[in-house]
Amino acid sequence: MRTEHMLCLSLHAASRAMTRAYQPLLDALGLTYPQYVVLVALWDEDAQPVGAIGRRLMLDTNTLTPMLKRMETAGLVRRTRSPRDERQVIVSLTEAGRAMEARAAHVPARIVAATGLSPEALRDLNARVSALKDSLAREDREREDRERED
Amino acid sequence: MRTEHMLCLSLHAASRAMTRAYQPLLDALGLTYPQYVVLVALWDEDAQPVGAIGRRLMLDTNTLTPMLKRMETAGLVRRTRSPRDERQVIVSLTEAGRAMEARAAHVPARIVAATGLSPEALRDLNARVSALKDSLAREDREREDRERED
DNA sequence: TACGATTCGATCGCGCACGATCTTTATCGA
DNA sequence: TCGATAAAGATCGTGCGCGATCGAATCGTA
Secondary structure, X not given: OOHHHOHHHHHHHHHHHHHHHHHHHHHOOOOOHHHXXXXXXXXXXXXXXXXXXXXXXXXXXXXXXXXXXXXXXXXXXXXXXXXXXXXXXXXXEOHHXXXXXXXXXXXXXXXXXXXXXXXXXXXXXXXXXXXXXXXXXXXXXXXXXXXXXX | OOHHXXXXXXXXXXXXXXXXXXXXXXXXXXXXXXXXXXHHHHHHOOOEEHHHHHHHHOOOHHHHHHHHHHHHHOOOEEEEEOOOOOOOEEEEXXXXXXXXXXXXXXXXXXXXXXHOOOHHHHHHHHHHHHHHHHHHHHHHXXXXXXXXXX
């Protein structure tokens, strides 16, 4: 089993290469890549509880809470307890967070260009990678279920 | 731009899902996933300098040095200065590191099964993801070259 | 109504990724 | 041969990913 043939390595390396591709663009906006991703989720739908963001991005609160606090300090989001369910913390965009959408509007096209792929090829690859993720996640869930039976 | 359509997110999530798929198998061996990957590289070719491992895995010494030290503490590898070039640190397998290859022999098949993909589909996806990685890396190199001209 | 179970988020600790900077050793050109 | 330059690792700081654990709010059910 040579390193070049392992899909896990390609995925890992491609993911990090993707992050590096975003980096110079996001640096100018004072964002990290994961923070940008959280903003994308909030631009799509504002005022989400932490858990909803986590399910969307496959991240747990132990990652999100410190990150959201940093973003709150940076003035991008607000964190407020829901009055209807005091357990939930609703994350919503500030004016600066909303304004960032326009400032980052040029980012996706630059990334698409850097991939060197056609829109169709991108969609196709995205579908395959996403399906792979789902297979692995399902396998993981089933393993956890088996362990819970013990 | 909705979150479901972004390839960067799929890649990131798939990469982490892959790590989670390895985890229960590697936990039993006392390895982390990146440590396993380093071992794979050394099983393929023993006694490599730190830099060679880094080029193979796209990792820099600021990641590798602490990791290799942990692996040395765990008794998996040895780190020795090359007598021919005192700058180089040669990483080589210990007996335990070599023995780990047999103990981990069942891992790749399990992962392939978890992906739910045929060997051909796996090879194809690997090739595409790898090509994407190369495109992004090339773009990144060219950007750095442009900046160096300033 | 009361109480055990569940849900939601926060916290802690560790390992990895990576930019920036430093030290040591090797190499190359004048 | 000497000094500038380059190359190989090490170190430091910060942010993210995640397992484990905790506290508080809510829900389900007897």
